Amino acid sequence: MTPRVVLAPDSFKSTITAAKAAEAMAEGFRHVRPDIETELLPQADGGEGTLDTVLAARPDASVQTTTVTLPNGPRKARWLTLNDGTAVVELAECCGLPLVGTADPAGADSAPLGTVLRAALHAGARRIVVGLGGSASTDGGSGCLRELGLRTTDRHGRDVPPGATGLTTVTGTDATNLLPPPPDGVLLLCDVDAPLFGPRGAAAVFAPQKGADPALIEVLDNALRRWADVIGGSPDAPGAGAAGGLGYGLSSYWGATMTSGARYLSDLSRLPARIRGAALVVTGEGRHDEQSYQGKITGHVIELAERHSVPAAVIAGTVATDRPGVTMLSLTDLAGSEHEAMQHPEPHLRHAAERLAARLTA
Known part of the structure; x- marks a missing residue:
């Protein structure tokens, strides 16, 4: 069976839209693992996007x-x-x-x-x-x-x-x-x-x-x-x-x-049903911190993944909190500076996705 990865990021505030972020992630996965099916479901939580x-x-x-x-x-x-x-x-x-x-x-x-x-x-x-x-x-x-x-x-x-x-x-x-x-x-x-x-x-x-x-x-x-x-x-x-x-x-x-x-927008896009059976769910946002689990889309996506026993990963501009069992990747760390990550997010999103793809078992 072809492995399926669900890409469900939020927008990276004032930096890149959720749709473009999902596409950059998909390019990274396809580059390393062309055998993987990538499903792009850009998300929002009532804010931008x-x-x-x-x-x-x-x-x-x-x-x-x-x-x-x-x-x-x-x-x-x-x-x-x-x-x-x-x-x-x-x-x-x-x-x-x-x-x-x-x-x-x-x-x-x-x-x-x-x-x-x-x-x-x-x-x-x-x-x-x-x-x-x-x-x-x-x-x-x-x-x-x-x-x-x-x-x-x-x-x-x-x-x-x-x-x-x-x-x-x-x-x-x-x-x-x-x-x-x-x-x-x-x-x-x-x-x-x-x-x-x-x-x-x-x-x-x-x-x-x-x-x-x-x-x-x-x-x-x-x-x-x-x-x-x-x-x-x-x-x-x-x-x-x-x-x-x-x-x-x-x-x-x-x-x-x-x-x-x-919850409303993820249901509208049928995200809960698409997560079921996936090999990995990837979400993302500009800053991942404790507020991400207080009504934000990234926290909601992670909770959906946990509910369906699907591995989850977060790619964020900056990562200020951890969650057991969830892979966290910081674009600031990959890019070398917050300024570079914000000015050129797409190549660093691709790089982060390539790292995640390399970890997936064949």
Whole structure:
């Protein structure tokens, strides 16, 4: 029987897409072991690459575009429509961290996502699926909701500024003009199970990646606490802290439900069924650390492999944690530096795959 290797990487943030990473891995396996069947199933967990994963899995998906306003000017953001009336929206396409940057973590705003959600509603979407990973903002979803018609005010009745800056002064909201959610609801694909605030919350865990220093992190956390005091809801729900609190904002005002993006998208691409009987499963991402096992796709792929007693390997830009029985390869180590690994990921992905192929028994 021909050995079969399943290649199911995530994107390597701002470096290489999941699809291109999978192809580079496949080239490495074919070079050393041309007898091996490589099955390419690029993955996502609700963050960068969500739309591409859906496009690969759903032949009925059609690409739409909507112009959003970012700090550096307008941009056309992609989203998808499916034949059953579902719209699929990816936050990373609208206002992700690589698009917005880290220059103003307190003022970063989720309004562009609201712009795309409004377009999906106007296009007649009956259901909306939103991938929430990779945000630049920590605004509790207030900017997104503002674009959908919610008014947020301070104690003088004035509109508050965008971003978490506004949440530091918010005292009230007016939902009179808030657009209703689509009739069949909203599903949020989360890559984390964090609550809104506190030591495991949106600010404490994720704001450092968005440019916040320790003093600002405390400000952001207090702003999210204030937001929760104003609008109620369930700030402790798993996933409430996803995307800087967007999970909380959209569940509070739109009744959105949250689910694991990794599980939803891997099921959509039939990954669990394809892992069964494979000789090896290879996944990958930019940085593999403890967070990889808290809702990220790499951790989910490894758990699927373990469930089916299939060997697993991780190829990552950097590897900061181990897992018994799982082979870990660092592109930084193979390339000699993080800069080289990020600038030229494909040859090093091929090299890593060649090493894995050489270890497979004939």
